[in-house]
Amino acid sequence: MNDIKITWLGNLVIEMEYIIPLTPLLFILAVLSSMFATKSFMEFFGSRGFVGIDIFKTNKPKIPLLGGLSIPLTIVIFSIIGYLTGLIGWKEALVVTLVISILTLVGLLDDFRDVSGLYKPVACLLGGLPIIFLHTYIPHLDFPFGVGFRISIIYIIMIPLGISVAANTVNMLDVINGLVATAGIIVLSVMGIAMYILGVDGNLYPIIIGIAALVGFLYYNKYPAKTFLGNAPALVIGGYIATLAIMYHVEFPTVVAMFPFIHNSFFFLNKIKGFVEHKQLNIKVTELDQMGLIHDARDEKAPITLLRFVVSRDPLSEFDAYLNIVVLFIFSGLLAVISCFLMG
């Protein structure tokens, strides 16, 4: 429960002397705001011809891009509201706002211009700077069985790397409708559970707002999608997860929960041997048949992405492929929760 006994948000509110559960109320508002913003961005970009082809549909429909810009917008606005209502401190709100703003700008440049494959990983390193300068980290890594390492200097170097790796790792799995948003919800939920089990001194508000922003977007991005996520929002989701993992000291469970993301991106990098944009990759990883089933394209040069792996034995519909990959995230989430008990 959160008392309304804070800030300048109206003497009327304070005088009411209610105890109103602010966080659930703001969660609902954030979901509705995210849905409204997603619809607005859909219409805005759709009417201006910013569309992408949904390659896993037999009729190849054109879908508005960048509907996912509602995610960074919702998180930033509700982080500020969280600070104004006393739910989070100014440092948390500022770090989240700055990291998300940096990653959004990095991603938008990629969305609107043809940039080299190396641009995103390098530019996303800037996302780590607010965390370093505002010192919202604990330079100590905890592992199961009571193992811990104090790494004051190396941890600072790892922060920008962690933000960039997480942001780009999430971006690389944006291949089928609703997948990244659903995976983000699962990972954030696991982080919230980890914070509770480990007794982390921090509140769940940023986790809840992140989930709310994704739920609102998922309403339009779920199969069959009416809008695509976009590079910028995908980078933001990964960067936001990494930022909260660092701020709330739940790095290890977060890495475990993100195993499917890691599996996908490292298999991609291992095969391609470099940072190459998907659109510049002249290799077919999967293909769609006339019945709408996704097949492994069986190209030796193609990376063994998670989607390709899932359909390697039997072809699947896009929705079934989505559900199978979601099962992998739920499984990883369970492993992350077990890890917390081993760390406790």
Place this chain on the structure above:
Amino acid sequence: MRMAKTTLYICIVLLVQWVIVITLPFLFFEYLARADIYPYNPLIDEVIKAILSFTLVGIWLYEWMKMGEYVYKFLSKTRFK
């Protein structure tokens, strides 16, 4: 929902990686991190730990790739024609 057999195999791959990643820091901690470096210098200590840990992470990821490729090739051979 159609549950692909491959999903079960990927879960096994992820489970193996999890076992490795919870065991490796423990082994590292017990046998490497506690080693005395004389004369003690915190910067050199951290650099050595960083080099060792990044090497271990690299080996772990390499093992993950190889295991995944092996499982993928095995599953590809058993697919329905």
